[in-house]
């Protein structure tokens with residue numbers, strides 16, 4: 001599946017807001033999401049997919065119709081504009097806090113979350129932030145697996161951190177090697 005990662009701008013706010021609401025029981029407000037795009041403390045990245053990405057999943061349904069041809073031509077002109085995922089990093093003194101990472105449920109397991117995480121790590125490095133931290137629900141197996149894939153390790157639990165169901169949060173850290181590679185947390 002084709003997609004690209006870039007810095008979010010104000011035109012992406014609606015797409016980010018939609019995914020935020022779809023993914024999280026306690027979503028950020030639109031105002032806060034706006035701030036994450038416009039305030040220099042944050043780096044917000046979006047994954048942009050093709051307008052026809054969802055249709056591709058049902059090619060057998062669409063391909064044999066004239067309609068498919070029309071839609072295919074019309075949509076390929078406006079390629080890679082749909083927000084299919086996003087990630088938010090916040091600078092907190094000399095640390096980077098990953099505040100949010102989410103992928104549209106129709107586009108999961110295609111490597112979008114990984115690409116966003118790699119780009120967030122790169123952005124942290126560019127900003128001179130070599131310690132990254134985040135909180136994740138203890139039950140969120142896919143997200144924990146993704147974070148571990150990039151070298152994050154758990155360093156404790158915040159009890160009843162999430163107000164909707166009083167679920168605990170796992171606190172995870174990643175320490176980057178200033179010379180380039182991610183430190184696999186042997187410190």
Ligand SMILES: CC(C)(COP(=O)(O)OP(=O)(O)OC[C@H]1O[C@@H](n2cnc3c(N)ncnc32)[C@H](O)[C@@H]1OP(=O)(O)O)[C@@H](O)C(=O)NCCC(=O)NCCS
Nearest residue numbers: 023101102103108109110111112113114136142143145146
């Ligand atoms: C977590 C999330 C961002 C992953 O996005 P994604 O685009 O599906 O991730 P990727 O395809 O890049 O997968 C990356 C890794 O995540 C892990 N992973 C993803 N989905 C998984 C699943 N359903 N079960 C177990 N591990 C999973 C795997 O380790 C995978 O690596 P692999 O493909 O090498 O095995 C996505 O599931 C999501 O948006 N969830 C809802 C929002 C959320 O909970 N965000 C985290 C908040 S802290």
